[in-house]
Amino acid sequence: MTIGKYYLTTPIYYVNAAPHSGHASTTIAPHTIARLKRMQGYDVVLTTGTDEHGTKVERAARAQGKTPKEYADIISADFKNTWQKLDIQIDRFQRTTAENHARLVNRLFESLLANGYIYKGTYTGLYAVVSEAFVNDAKPGDIDPETGKPYEEVTEENYFFKLSAFQDRLLELYEQHTEFIQPDFRRNEVLAFVKQGLSDVSITRTSISWGIPVQHDLKHVFYVWFDALATYMSAVDGEDRWPADLHLIGKEILRFHAIYWPAFLMAAGWELPKRVFAHGWLLFENDKMSKSRGNIVRPVPIAEVMGVDALRYFLFREIPFGQDGSFSFDALVGRYNSDLANGLGNLASRTLSMIQQYRGGIVPASGGDPAITEAATAGANTALAAYDSFDFSKALETVWTIIAAVDKFIVERDLWQEFVKSLPPPKTKDTAT
Ligand code: MSP
Numbered sequence: 001m002t003i004g005k006y007y008l009t010t011p012i013y014y015v016n017a018a019p020h021s022g023h024a025s026t027t028i029a030p031h032t033i034a035r036l037k038r039m040q041g042y043d044v045v046l047t048t049g050t051d052e053h054g055t056k057v058e059r060a061a062r063a064q065g066k067t068p069k070e071y072a073d074i075i076s077a078d079f080k081n082t083w084q085k086l087d088i089q090i091d092r093f094q095r096t097t098a099e100n101h102a103r104l105v106n107r108l109f110e111s112l113l114a115n116g117y118i119y120k121g122t123y124t125g126l127y128a129v130v131s132e133a134f135v136n137d138a139k140p141g142d143i144d145p146e147t148g149k150p151y152e153e154v155t156e157e158n159y160f161f162k163l164s165a166f167q168d169r170l171l172e173l174y175e176q177h178t179e180f181i182q183p184d185f186r187r188n189e190v191l192a193f194v195k196q197g198l199s200d201v202s203i204t205r206t207s208i209s210w211g212i213p214v215q216h217d218l219k220h221v222f223y224v225w226f227d228a229l230a231t232y233m234s235a236v237d238g239e240d241r242w243p244a245d246l247h248l249i250g251k252e253i254l255r256f257h258a259i260y261w262p263a264f265l266m267a268a269g270w271e272l273p274k275r276v277f278a279h280g281w282l283l284f285e286n287d288k289m290s291k292s293r294g295n296i297v298r299p300v301p302i303a304e305v306m307g308v309d310a311l312r313y314f315l316f317r318e319i320p321f322g323q324d325g326s327f328s329f330d331a332l333v334g335r336y337n338s339d340l341a342n343g344l345g346n347l348a349s350r351t352l353s354m355i356q357q358y359r360g361g362i363v364p365a366s367g368g369d370p371a372i373t374e375a376a377t378a379g380a381n382t383a384l385a386a387y388d389s390f391d392f393s394k395a396l397e398t399v400w401t402i403i404a405a406v407d408k409f410i411v412e413r414d415l416w417q418e419f420v421k422s423l424p425p426p427k428t429k430d431t432a433t
Contacts, residue, residue, distance in 0.1 A: 002043035008033060008246040011253060012049040012094065012231050015075035016060045017291035019082040021327060022250075022282040024299035025315045029279065029392065030248045031088045032316070036387055047235040048083065049094035050076040054224040055129055058210040068210045072097060085300050087308045094235035096227055101234040102212045105227050109159075109203075109214060111268035117162045123202050126151035130292065133225070136199070146292055158202035159220060166263040167198050173262060173272070181258045182277045182390070183322045186251065190258045201260065229261045232273070244273040248390075254278040277390050280324040282315070289327065297327055310336050316392035339400065347403055350410065354419050375405035 010027045013019065027048060034046040052072040061071035076095055083090050094101060112118050125134035130146035134154070144151045173180060174191055181187035204220035205211060211221025233242055249257050257276045265272050281288045284295040303311045314332050317339065319325025355363060367373070379402040386395035410416050 003041040004043070005241065006034075006037045006042040006044045006246075007236065007241045007244045008037075008044070008046055008248065009232050009235070009244055010046070010048040011247075011249045012051040012096065012228055013079055014051050014054075014056065015072045015079075016056045018075060019079050019299070020289055020291070020296040021299045021302070021315070022289040022296075023079075024082070024086060024311070025282050025319075026248070026250060026279070027083060027088055028086070028312050028315060029321065029390070030246070032312070032392065033246070033248070033387065033390070034089070036384075045091045045236060045239075045241055046089065047092040047094060047232070048079075048090050049092075049231055049235060050079055050096065051224065051228045051231075052076065052096045053211040053221070053227055055208055055210070058208065059129075069097060082300060086303055086311070092235045094231045096212070096231060098234070100237050101227075101231060104234040104237055105212050105222055105230045106215045108230055108233075108264065108268055108270075109216065109222070109226075111270070112161060112264065113216065115267055115269065117165065117267040118159050118203075119162070121158060121160050121202075122155065123158050123160075124153065124155040127154045134202075154207055156205060156207045157219075158206070158223075159204040159214070159217070160200045161203045161226075161264065161267070163198045163201050163260070163263050166266060167194060169266055170194050170198075170259060170263060174258075177274075179275055180262075180272075181254070182275060186254055186278045186322075190254065193255070194259060198259070225256050225260065226264070229256060229264065232261075233270075243271040245275065247273055247276045249276065249278055251278045251280055279321050279390070280319070282319065283324055283326045284328075286326065288324075302332070306332075306336060310340055313340060313396065317396040318393070320393045321390055343400060343403055347407060347410075350416060350419075351406075354415060357419055357422060369409060372402075372405055372409055376402050379405075 008030045010030050013023055030046055034044045037044045050072065052068070057072060058068050061068040064071060066074075072095075080090075080093055109118070123134070125136075126138045126140065126142065127133070128135050128138075128144050128146060128151060130144070135142075135144075135151055138151050140153065141150055143149065171191070171194055174187060174194070178184075178187070181190050201223075203223045203226040204214050204217075205223055206219055206221075208221060211224065212227050214220040214222060232244055232247065236242060247257055247261075254276070257278075262272050283289060284297055287293050287295055289296050299311060310332075314335050315327075318331055318335060319327075355361060379398050383395040383398040386392070386398060
C-alpha cells in the first residue's frame with residue numbers, strides 16, 4: 001500500500017570530470033529524502049544521470065584521443081559506479097545520449113514551435129565554455145575566471161525561445177506557489193532577477209556538432225541546457241510520473257531550473273515541477289570543490305575507510321545544506337570520533353551489553369521510560385519537520401538530543417555502574433589457566 005507517488009531528481013552531471021564529494025553530497029541529499037519518503041509509505045522514484053553533450057565534453061574527449069561518445073561512456077559509468085559504491089539507490093539513470101531522450105527533446109521543441117514561442121535569428125556573444133552559456137554582461141577581452149582566458153566571441157544562427165513573453169507568468173508562479181523556489185532567500189534572488197525583465201534565449205547551436213540534432217532543421221543541435229533539463233522528463237518517459245515533486249540542485253544552476261525550465265514547460269503547455277531547492281557548495285580550502293580548481297576530494301576512498309554512513313553523516317551534519325560549507329579531513333575525523341564512535345557507538349554498545357547482562361538478550365516489552373519516550377517523540381517530530389525543509393544538519397542534531405537523553409538516563413540511574421559491578425571479577429594470575 002502506498003500513500004502516493006513521489007518523484008525527485010538530482011541534477012545530471014557533466015561528464016567532463018570524474019565524481020567528487022560535492023557531487024556526492026548533491027546525490028546523497030535526494031537519496032536521503034527518498035528513503036524517508038519510502039519509510040512514510042510513498043512510491044518513490046529517484047533519478048539521476050549524465051549530461052554528455054557540448055563543447056566541454058568534445059574538448060575533453062579530444063584531449064584523450066577518444067570520440068565524445070567513447071569518452072562519455074567511461075565517465076558516465078564512473079558516476080553510476082560511484083553511486084553504487086556509496087550505496088545510493090538510483091531508480092533511473094538517464095543519459096542525454098539515450099535515444100528516448102533525443103526524442104523527448106525534439107518533442108518539447110516541436111511543442112514550443114507549434115505554440116509560437118520559437119523564432120530563428122542570429123546571435124553574437126561572448127561565450128563561457130565551462131558553463132556553456134553566453135555571458136550577457138561581459139565585454140570583449142574580459143577574462144573567463146573558469147579558464148583564465150578571454151571569453152570566446154561566437155556568432156551563429158540560432159533558434160530562439162521567447163523567454164521574454166513569460167515574465168508575468170513566472171512572477172505569478174513564484175507568488176502563488178511560494179514553495180516553488182526554496183530556500184526563501186534564493187526565491188527572492190530569482191524574483192528580483194525576473195522583475196528586471198527577461199531576454200529571449202537561444203536554444204540551438206550551429207557552431208558545434210556534439211549535441212542532439214534538431215529534427216526540424218538538421219543544421220542545428222540543441223543547446224546543452226535545453227537538452228539537459230528535459231532529462232527530468234525523459235528519465236520517466238512512458239511512466240505516469242511527471243511532474244516531479246522535487247528538483248534538488250546546486251545554487252549556481254538555479255536560474256536554469258527556476259526560470260528557463262518552468263518557462264519551457266509553460267510554453268509547451270506541460271505540467272510544472274512542484275519544487276526546486278537550491279543548496280550551497282561544498283568547499284575545500286575556501287573554494288568550490290571542482291576539477292578545474294584542482295581541489296577535489298573523492299568520496300569513495302572515504303566511504304571505504306569509514307563506511308558510507310560516516311561519510312553521509314559528516315557531509316550533512318557538518319554543513320547546513322542551504323549554505324556553503326568547508327570539507328576538512330580534521331573535521332571528518334573529529335565528527336567520526338566524537339559523534340559516531342563516542343556518542344552513538346558508545347551508547348549502542350553500553351545498551352546492548354546491558355540488555356545481554358540484565359535481560360538475557362531480550363528487549364522486554366514495556367511502555368518505556370516516560371522522559372525518554374517524550375524526548376524520542378519530540379525529537380522524531382522535530383527531525384521530520386527539519387527533513388521536510390531540507391535542513392539536514394538540524395535533523396541530525398535533533399537525533400543526537402535523543403542520544404543525550406538516553407545517556408542522561410543511564411547516568412542518573414547509575415545503570416552503567418551497576419552493570420560494571422555485576423561483571424565477574426577480572427581473572428588474576430592464580431586463577432588463570
Ligand atoms: N550538467 C549540469 C546540470 C544539469 S541539470 C539538468 C551541471 N553539472 S555539474 O556536474 O557541473 O554539477 C552538477 C551538480 O553538482 C550541481 O547541482 C552542482 O551544484 C553540484 N556540485 C558540483 N560541485 C559541487 C560542490 N563543490 N559542492 C556541492 N555541489 C556541487 O551543472
